[in-house]
Amino acid sequence: MLDILYKRRSVRRFTTQEVEEEKIDRILEAGLLAPSSKSKYPCEFIVCDQSELNLKLSESKPGGASFLKYAPISIVITGDEEKSDVWIEDTSIAAAYMLLQAEKEDLGATWVQIRGREHNDNSSAEEYIQDLLGIPKNQKILAIIGIGHKDGVKEGRDESFLKREKIHRNHF
Numbered sequence: 001m002l003d004i005l006y007k008r009r010s011v012r013r014f015t016t017q018e019v020e021e022e023k024i025d026r027i028l029e030a031g032l033l034a035p036s037s038k039s040k041y042p043c044e045f046i047v048c049d050q051s052e053l054n055l056k057l058s059e060s061k062p063g064g065a066s067f068l069k070y071a072p073i074s075i076v077i078t079g080d081e082e083k084s085d086v087w088i089e090d091t092s093i094a095a096a097y098m099l100l101q102a103e104k105e106d107l108g109a110t111w112v113q114i115r116g117r118e119h120n121d122n123s124s125a126e127e128y129i130q131d132l133l134g135i136p137k138n139q140k141i142l143a144i145i146g147i148g149h150k151d152g153v154k155e156g157r158d159e160s161f162l163k164r165e166k167i168h169r170n171h172f
């Protein structure tokens, strides 16, 4: 597990190679296997594999989403606020699991923050995506994960990255 954690980086440049369906499946499996508060399982995943849709998703917010127009796959992660008061935590851990499985598949992936972000002066990024993909209003949107085959090599981390002073024991 630590090998994957050290290797994983946010990758925003992808080749045009199609992403194998079985890899997408295993990434979704990882999301579905994530723990869930009170076993409520409020998460849903919308897989977008059409370039016109990914172009529109890249315009969800002014900054930080533009690379999605080159992503062969975007997965929108939602959580039903009517099912769970902690849908943010549940969707976050599912997203983390999916990022790690993407690395395990040797795919590049990056989290695009949607929750709390604006599309423009009149609408939130969440409203824009709900309208675009027909997502019901109770399905709150945490993030989009853009996925594809890595274009280029991004160095992983090593032990020098670890700020061990952030670790405390028994007392801050």
Ligand SMILES: Cc1cc2nc3c(=O)[nH]c(=O)nc-3n(C[C@H](O)[C@H](O)[C@H](O)COP(=O)(O)O)c2cc1C
Pocket (backbone or CB within 6 Å): 008, 009, 010, 011, 012, 063, 064, 065, 110, 111, 112, 113, 114
């Ligand atoms: C909660 C969260 C929100 C993020 N939002 C974005 C985003 O909107 N766009 C983006 O390109 N990267 C986003 N990232 C990726 C971070 O920029 C990235 O994790 C950080 O620069 C550290 O780099 P690394 O993932 O390669 O270790 C986000 C990451 C997290 C955890």
